[in-house]
Amino acid sequence: MQQKLRVLLADDDPVFLRLLPTQLANENFEISTATTGGSVLDVLEKREFDVVILDVDLPDISGIEVLKTIRTLESAPEVIMLTADTSLETGLTAMRAGAYDYITKPADSDQVKELIRKASDKTRIVKQNQRLKVAAATRYPGVQPIFESEISKRIFAEAERVAGMDATILITGESGTGKDVLANWIHSKSGRAELPIVSVNCGAIPENLVESEFFGFEKGAFTGAGKQKVGLIEAADASTLFLDEIGEMPLSLQVKLLMFLENGKFRKVGSVRDQTADVRVIAATNKDLKAGISDGSFRADLYYRLNIIMFELPPLHERPEDLEALSNGFLERFKSKYGRPELEFSNAAKRQIREYNWPGNVRELKNAVERTVALASGDKIERIHGIFESGVISGAVPTESKPELVSLAWLEKDHILKVLEEVNGNREAAASILGITSRTLYRKLKEYRA
Numbered sequence: 001m002q003q004k005l006r007v008l009l010a011d012d013d014p015v016f017l018r019l020l021p022t023q024l025a026n027e028n029f030e031i032s033t034a035t036t037g038g039s040v041l042d043v044l045e046k047r048e049f050d051v052v053i054l055d056v057d058l059p060d061i062s063g064i065e066v067l068k069t070i071r072t073l074e075s076a077p078e079v080i081m082l083t084a085d086t087s088l089e090t091g092l093t094a095m096r097a098g099a100y101d102y103i104t105k106p107a108d109s110d111q112v113k114e115l116i117r118k119a120s121d122k123t124r125i126v127k128q129n130q131r132l133k134v135a136a137a138t139r140y141p142g143v144q145p146i147f148e149s150e151i152s153k154r155i156f157a158e159a160e161r162v163a164g165m166d167a168t169i170l171i172t173g174e175s176g177t178g179k180d181v182l183a184n185w186i187h188s189k190s191g192r193a194e195l196p197i198v199s200v201n202c203g204a205i206p207e208n209l210v211e212s213e214f215f216g217f218e219k220g221a222f223t224g225a226g227k228q229k230v231g232l233i234e235a236a237d238a239s240t241l242f243l244d245e246i247g248e249m250p251l252s253l254q255v256k257l258l259m260f261l262e263n264g265k266f267r268k269v270g271s272v273r274d275q276t277a278d279v280r281v282i283a284a285t286n287k288d289l290k291a292g293i294s295d296g297s298f299r300a301d302l303y304y305r306l307n308i309i310m311f312e313l314p315p316l317h318e319r320p321e322d323l324e325a326l327s328n329g330f331l332e333r334f335k336s337k338y339g340r341p342e343l344e345f346s347n348a349a350k351r352q353i354r355e356y357n358w359p360g361n362v363r364e365l366k367n368a369v370e371r372t373v374a375l376a377s378g379d380k381i382e383r384i385h386g387i388f389e390s391g392v393i394s395g396a397v398p399t400e401s402k403p404e405l406v407s408l409a410w411l412e413k414d415h416i417l418k419v420l421e422e423v424n425g426n427r428e429a430a431a432s433i434l435g436i437t438s439r440t441l442y443r444k445l446k447e448y449r450a
């Protein structure tokens with residue numbers, strides 16, 4: 001069902017205040033009333049409205065003055081003025097002061113209904129534009145996921161099944177296993193896909209800014225808050241908020257996020273008004289959140305609130321069918337990117353892909369295939385560049401003379417030289433990657449030269 005349009009009706013005439021709501025009773029409106037200009041401004045501080053209907057003659061502050069004040073509030077509702085004056089003049093003054101339109105009393109209820117709908121559409125469009133601006137800044141390029149393994153097929157099938165629900169989802173998995181890809185894919189399969197997903201890396205926002213990034217702030221909330229700011233939660237209204245690296249979220253924000261997840265309400269920094277937002281949350285982490293709970297850096301209650309539905313993406317080397325499909329998919333992609341349609345993997349390269357354990361998962365595979373395609377000289381890719389722990393020998397000796405089975409010492413030397421090549425001969429860096437001291441590396445290199 002569509003959300004009710006929230007209307008604030010302000011008039012000091014008690015008969016009119018009773019009459020109009022009765023005439024509008026069958027509509028999808030939620031009508032609140034006020035009798036003074038002061039109380040209109042008070043109520044607007046505390047609650048959100050789509051439209052305000054305001055009488056020009058109010059007992060305390062003139063309706064026009066109230067209108068002018070409302071127009072200075074950012075993301076303010078549109079205002080329809082009521083006037084008993086049949087001459088054009090008051091209406092024009094109201095329009096000049098920023099009214100959406102005006103109605104001359106006695107009000108025709110059909111005209112009122114029509115105006116309420118139009119004005120609230122405008123209010124919502126203005127607010128949505130503000131939100132889209134924030135969301136657009138966080139956009140992640142859409143990736144068509146590639147998967148062939150049984151486990152991935154099961155994950156994507158289940159993800160598609162729950163995509164349309166509003167339940168919170170937690171995605172875990174090592175770095176580079178495809179958590180972003182899955183989160184974006186779920187959003188794209190949900191009823192919220194028309195709006196962009198709002199993504200945030202919880203580890204990347206400085207702790208002192210985190211609250212205002214999430215919740216936004218009111219004009220004047222602190223020094224430098226010259227303009228009201230729309231936060232990520234508001235930007236994700238009617239869409240999905242992707243909380244990446246949720247394990248890095250500061251504890252103070254975890255409490256506030258939990259409160260928002262419980263009741264859909266939040267408050268801008270410096271505001272006394274609760275706002276609502278209809279947000280679907282998907283969180284991801286490559287950390288063990290249970291360990292975070294044990295050491296006190298992650299709240300247990302938030303954890304249980306987030307993992308209502310949970311997906312665990314296994315490391316790439318545990319999904320050989322995905323590995324093959326992904327390496328072929330990436331080869332196709334980079335062949336066209338680099339204008340090399342003839343390129344193919346040799347059997348040796350295929351074996352190298354199969355046997356390497358891909359600690360950086362899909363990200364490492366993608367980068368390795370891109371680098372390899374960019375550097376390839378012939379039609380065949382003889383080896384994958386820049387991966388170190390392969391059981392397949394490459395690089396140090398020409399591929400043709402490559403022995404099938406080699407000694408450990410040969411493998412060690414080959415590996416050390418490859419690492420050195422990769423770090424441009426920097427021995428400190430190579431030693432640290434290899435997990436040996438620089439002295440040991442120095443000694444081994446001397447042996448090789450001998």
Ligand SMILES: Nc1ncnc2c1ncn2[C@@H]1O[C@H](COP(=O)(O)OP(=O)(O)OP(=O)(O)O)[C@@H](O)[C@H]1O
Pocket residue numbers: 143144145146147173174175176177178179180181182285286362363366
């Ligand atoms: N199933 C897939 N199909 C196609 N590309 C994929 C797939 N999974 C991952 N990728 C690609 O691999 C890279 C890493 O994926 P992603 O960013 O989703 O990993 P992640 O798990 O979020 O990593 P991190 O924990 O470091 O944030 C991206 O370039 C992504 O496009």
Ligand SMILES: [Mg+2]
Pocket residue numbers: 179180244284
């Ligand atoms: Mg990620």
